[in-house]
Amino acid sequence: xxxxxxxxxxxxxxxxxxxxxxxxxxxxxxxxxxxxxxxxxxxxxxxxxxxxxxxxxxxxxxxxxxxxxxxxxxxxxxxxxxxxxxxxxxxxxxxxxxxxxxxxxxxxxxxxxxxxxxxxxxxxxxxxxxxxxxxxxxxxxxxxxxxxxxxxxxxxxxxxxxxxxxxxxxxxxxxxxxxxxxxxxxxxxxxxxxxxxxxxxxxxxxxxxxxxxxxxxxxxxxxxxxxxxxxxxxxxxxxxxxxxxxxxxxxxxxxxxxxxxxxxxxxxxxxxxxxxxxxxxxxxxxxxxxxxxxxxxxxxxxxxxxxxxxxxxxxxxxxxxxxxxxxxxxxxxxxxxxxxxxx
Amino acid sequence: xxxxxxxxxxxxxxxxxxxxxxxxxxxxxxxxxxxxxxxxxxxxxxxxxxxxxxxxxxxxxxxxxxxxxxxxxxxxxxxxxxxxxxxxxxxxxxxxxxxxxxxxxxxxxxxxxxxxxxxxxxxxxxxxxxxxxxxxxxxxxxxxxxxxxxxxxxxxxxxxxxxxxxxxxxxxxxxxxxxxxxxxxxxxxxxxxxxxxxxxxxxxxxxxxxxxxxxxxxxxxxxxxxxxxxxxxxxxxxxxxxxxxxxxxxxxxxxxxxxxxxxxxxxxxxxxxxxxxxxxxxxxxxxxxxxxxxxxxxxxxxxxxxxxxxxxxxxxxxxxxxxxxxxxxxxxxxxxxxxxxxx
Numbered sequence: 195x196x197x198x199x200x201x202x203x204x205x206x207x208x209x210x211x212x213x214x215x216x217x218x219x220x221x222x223x224x225x226x227x228x229x230x231x232x233x234x235x236x237x238x239x240x241x242x243x244x245x246x247x248x249x250x251x252x253x254x255x256x257x258x259x260x261x262x263x264x265x266x267x268x269x270x271x272x273x274x275x276x277x278x279x280x281x282x283x284x285x286x287x288x289x290x291x292x293x294x295x296x297x298x299x300x301x302x303x304x305x306x307x308x309x310x311x312x313x314x315x316x317x318x319x320x321x322x323x324x325x326x327x328x329x330x331x332x333x334x335x336x337x338x339x340x341x342x343x344x345x346x347x348x349x350x351x352x353x354x355x356x357x358x359x360x361x362x363x364x365x366x367x368x369x370x371x372x373x374x375x376x377x378x379x380x381x382x383x384x385x386x387x388x389x390x391x392x393x394x395x396x397x398x399x400x401x402x403x404x405x406x407x408x409x410x411x412x413x414x415x416x417x418x419x420x421x422x423x424x425x426x427x428x429x430x431x432x433x434x435x436x437x438x439x440x441x442x443x444x445x446x447x448x449x450x451x452x453x454x455x456x457x458x459x460x461x462x463x464x465x466x467x468x469x470x471x472x473x474x475x476x477x478x479x480x481x482x483x484x485x486x487x488x489x490x491x492x493x494x495x496x497x498x499x500x501x502x503x504x505x506x507x508x509x510x511x512x513x514x515x516x517x518x519x520x521x522x523x524x525x526x527x528x529x530x531x532x533x534x535x536x537x
Numbered sequence: 538x539x540x541x542x543x544x545x546x547x548x549x550x551x552x553x554x555x556x557x558x559x560x561x562x563x564x565x566x567x568x569x570x571x572x573x574x575x576x577x578x579x580x581x582x583x584x585x586x587x588x589x590x591x592x593x594x595x596x597x598x599x600x601x602x603x604x605x606x607x608x609x610x611x612x613x614x615x616x617x618x619x620x621x622x623x624x625x626x627x628x629x630x631x632x633x634x635x636x637x638x639x640x641x642x643x644x645x646x647x648x649x650x651x652x653x654x655x656x657x658x659x660x661x662x663x664x665x666x667x668x669x670x671x672x673x674x675x676x677x678x679x680x681x682x683x684x685x686x687x688x689x690x691x692x693x694x695x696x697x698x699x700x701x702x703x704x705x706x707x708x709x710x711x712x713x714x715x716x717x718x719x720x721x722x723x724x725x726x727x728x729x730x731x732x733x734x735x736x737x738x739x740x741x742x743x744x745x746x747x748x749x750x751x752x753x754x755x756x757x758x759x760x761x762x763x764x765x766x767x768x769x770x771x772x773x774x775x776x777x778x779x780x781x782x783x784x785x786x787x788x789x790x791x792x793x794x795x796x797x798x799x800x801x802x803x804x805x806x807x808x809x810x811x812x813x814x815x816x817x818x819x820x821x822x823x824x825x826x827x828x829x830x831x832x833x834x835x836x837x838x839x840x841x842x843x844x845x846x847x848x849x850x851x852x853x854x855x856x857x858x859x860x861x862x863x864x865x866x867x868x869x870x871x872x873x874x875x876x877x878x879x880x
Contacts, residue, residue, distance in 0.1 A: 195769040196738065197631045197715045205630075207771035212593045224589045237583065245576065245786075246567045246751040250555040275618060275778050282775060286654075287548075288540045291634075311629075311773065372540045395539070408589040411781035426538040428550035430654065432625060435618050438754035439782050443588075 201313055216503030217523045222351065222379070222486050224408035224461070225520040229453040232446045239442050249438035256436075259445045260416055266392050269421045272428055273444075275435045277378060277400040277415030280427055282308045284398060284417070285343065287430040288372055289314040293342035296335050298327065300509070302351045302376065317341070325353045325480050325488070329361040336369050344369075347376040349383055352507070352515040354482025359387045366394050372423075375399045379484035381406030381458055382465070391418035398423050405485060406458050407447045412440040461485050465518045471528060476536030486517045495534050502530050544656055551650075559846030560866045565694065565722070565829050567751035567804070568863040572796040575789045582785050592781035599779075599788045603759055606791050609735050612764045615771055616787075618778045620721060620743040620758030623770055625651045627741065627760070628686065630773040631715055632657040636685035639678050641670065643852070645694045645719065660684070668696045668823050668831070672704040679712050687712075690719040692726055695850070695858040697825025702730045709733070709740050715766075718742045722827035724749030724801055725808070734761035741766050748828060749801050750790045755783040804828050808861045814871060819879030829860045838877050845873050 198205070213220070227233065253273040261268040274280040281304070289295065289312040297305050299318035309316035319335045322328045327350070336344070344365060348357040366373050373396055380386050380401070391399035398419040404410035414436055417427055436444075447454075469487055472479045479489035491514045499506060504527055507515040516527065541548070556563070570576065596616040604611040617623040624647070632638065632655040640648050642661035652659035662678045665671045670693070679687070687708060691700040709716050716739055723729050723744070734742035741762040747753035757779055760770055779787075790797075812830055815822045822832035834857045842849060847870055850858040859870065 195765050195772065197766060198769045198772065199631055199633045199636075201633060202630060202773065205772040207768050208776055209595055209771075210776075212595065212597070218590070221591055223591065227587065227589050233588065237580070240580065243754070244570065245754045246570050247561070248564055248566065248747070248753040249756070252552055252555065254555070275775065278775055279778070287545060288542055290542045290544060293542075404591070410591040410777075411586070411588045413592070413777060413780045422538055423540060425550050426541045428552075429538065429541065429548040430545065432618070432621055433551055433553075434621070434753075434756060437756045437780055437783055440780055 204310060213505050216505060217519060217526055218505050219517040219519050219523065219527065220505045220507040221410075222405060222484070222517045223410055224405065224457065224485070225518075225523060226408055226457045228408045228447060229450060231453055232443070232450050235446050236443045243438070247438070248434055249436060249441055251433040253436055253441055256414075256441050256445045259448045260418070263448050263451060264388055264418060266418055267421075270392050270424055271416055271418055272424045272431070273414060273416045273436050274431060275413045275415070276404060277376060277402045277417070278304060279431070279435060280415055280417045281305075281374060281376065281400055282311060283427055283431045284374060285309060285312040285314065287426050288343055294339050295343045295345060296332065296339060296341040297345040298332070298347075298350065300352060301345070301347050305345045314342070321353070321355065326355050327357040327361060329357070329364055332365055333368055336365070336371065341371045344371050344373045345376070346373065347378070349379040349482065349484035351379065351484065352486065352509065353480055353488045354484045354486060355480070356383055356483040359385065359390070362387060362390065366390070366397050370396055373397045378402045378405050382462055382485045383483035388418065392420055395420060403444050403447060406454060408454070408457070409443060409447055412437070412443050414440050414444040460521070461518050464521060464524055468516075468518065468524055468528070472531070475532055486515050488513065488515050490514070491531070495531060498533070499527070499530050502526070504530060547653060556848050559848060560862060560869055561848050562860040562862050562866065562870065563848045563850040564753075565748060565827070565860045566753055567748065567800065567828070568861075568866060569751055569800045571751045571790060572793060574796060575786070575793050578789050579786045586781070590781070591777055592779060592784055594776040596779055596784055599757075599784050602788045602791045603761075606794060607731055607761060609761055610764075613735050613767055614759055614761055615767045615774070616757060616759045616779050617774060618756045618758070619747060620719060620745045620760070621647060622774070622778060623758055623760045624648070624717060624719065624743055625654060626770055626774045627717060628652060628655040628657065630769050631686055637682050638686045638688060639675065639682060639684040640688040641675070641690075641693065643695060644688070644690050648688045657685070664696070664698065669698050670700040670704060672700070672707055675708055676711055679708070679714065684714045687714050687716045688719070689716065690721070692722040692825065692827035694722065694827065695829065695852065696823055696831045697827045697829060698823070699726055699826040702728065702733070705730060705733065709737050713739055716740045721745045721748050725805055725828045726826040731761065735763055738763060746787050746790060749797060751797070751800075752786060752790055755780070755786050757783050757787040803864070804861050807864060807867055811859075811861065811867055811871070815874070818875055829858050831856065831858050833857070834874070838874060841876070842870070842873050845869070847873060
């Protein structure tokens with residue numbers, strides 16, 4: 195890559211092979227399509243749709259629907275191509291070269307990439323040994339490193355750990371660093387602290403349509419914060435990044451959030467059931483408030499799953515992440531995994 | 538914007554008001570929806586569509602269709618959220634702080650924004666007085682400035698000027714600078730030099746589905762170049778940026794390019810007809826190989842158009858850009874503008 199600038203020499207094209215048959219439990223997708231009412235309403239709106247016009251760059255209809263859902267002002271919301279785009283833009287907007295970013299580790303692997311793209315320093319903060327959040331570790335790191343930005347994912351991907359509201363407030367209040375709170379999996383937890391988004395000058399909350407709302411195909415995420423932070427994102431973000439079709443579908447989805455509740459509850463129940471079975475089977479598995487479980491397996495079990503066309507996500511040191519599938523998919527998964535149970 | 542980094546202090550949130558009624562001739566959109574065969578085929582594919590799955594991050598189906606259309610390898614193609622995303626990423630991938638970018642001026646206003654986002658120096662090269670391309674000016678500027686990157690838009694937005702193949706080759710061959718050739722409007726010209734994309738180490742061609750293919754709503758553009766340059770873009774670009782629905786529609790569009798030819802010819806004929814009428818009316822209007830005309834008007838004419846709900850694009854110093862509309866839209870436009878004819 196002759197023309198790639200030297201300060202980007204660690205960037206590499208990242209490609210993962212698309213899987214389109216079998217039981218796909220590797221990408222934290224919902225096993226369910228969105229409610230038929232949402233899909234049908236989308237299809238109806240296609241009849242009048244002007245494919246030949248640019249989408250509304252302000253995503254006004256969607257921002258209004260999100261603002262209404264969370265009881266904030268529409269000026270406190272912006273939308274992007276997944277929360278990924280908005281996170282990446284925030285890193286780039288806020289971070290000068292060599293500024294420091296703190297993040298618990300392991301967490302979503304793209305956070306490090308976003309820091310690299312901003313030429314910032316990415317510093318990892320340890321969880322407790324049982325992979326629960328250690329607020330003290332973060333507070334100490336903040337004091338020591340004086341970061342410009344703090345990245346927190348709760349429930350955390352890939353571990354499923356949940357950071358208490360009290361701890362989030364401690365972290366936000368203890369410095370002027372900008373705290374980015376990625377709540378991609380919050381719909382699967384028992385409480386939601388999105389409301390904090392507009393309470394602090396230094397907090398931005400990120401959410402997505404890709405997980406509980408079952409719309410990763412349309413690539414829409416959003417950020418909620420005080421207007422000045424939303425303005426910052428909009429100043430750096432590309433205009434027109436969210437497609438016209440995505441705007442329609444996402445608006446209909448959030449307006450019909452209640453129709454998703456049944457499927458969300460199924461996923462939560464399945465998660466807790468799977469956790470109990472795997473734990474009773476002697477596996478090292480971690481409590482999760484997301485739509486996945488993080489656990490120790492081994493190559494033999496992984497390969498057996500692949501032979502059965504069941505795909506889960508592999509991490510280093512024999513750690514794996516299993517997305518919660520449908521009831522039937524989870525049974526198929528357990529058929530394989532439980533062959534290796536120790537109890 | 539307290540948290541915006543100081544090196545970005547010239548960035549501002551950019552918003553243009555969405556217009557959704559009247560005669561919209563301000564955004565170089567096609568007045569026609571895509572062919573009904575393309576739309577119907579898209580709608581049929583929705584029946585089996587997994588909204589709950591991430592799109593193919595490699596855009597394989599679409600890259601293959603593009604590669605086939607242009608007789609290149611699929612490894613020589615990458616797709617993004619409009620050519621905007623791919624251009625912005627290329628600037629950021631190739632340019633270190635204070636590297637120089639040369640661009641003819643006036644051209645697409647986002648090129649300067651892309652340079653600002655890369656913290657690069659944007660240097661304007663003049664057209665001839667009649668707004669035709671001046672290759673000599675560019676060759677002299679290359680020698681003087683030793684740029685890292687050269688941005689060329691042909692047919693040029695907003696002037697409509699066309700750079701000859703011979704001149705492009707001269708510019709590409711005269712230095713090692715990376716030449717980005719934006720061919721967003723090339724379908725409306727009489728010749729196409731996309732084939733050059735894979736002939737030079739230092740040339741990348743950008744094209745879009747937003748203009749002749751009448752799909753700005755779905756935000757898809759693509760780049761064609763040697764594999765090493767495509768790898769560079771992919772190394773910096775966000776994965777999964779093109780939505781699943783956009784991939785389907787764009788693939789069907791390029792596979793059915795021949796169905797667009799009639800509408801493209803209508804637009805070209807209307808453009809040439811409008812040009813002749815305006816010129817005969819005494820207006821200063823420039824020859825165009827795109828789907829728009831660049832001309833001098835004044836505030837009075839502009840305001841009269843707005844009162845008639847006809848929207849064109851205003852530039853500084855009484856320059857305006859009129860997108861070619863449908864036959865009826867163009868008649869409505871002329872009804873207003875020709876009231877001010879001098880002959």
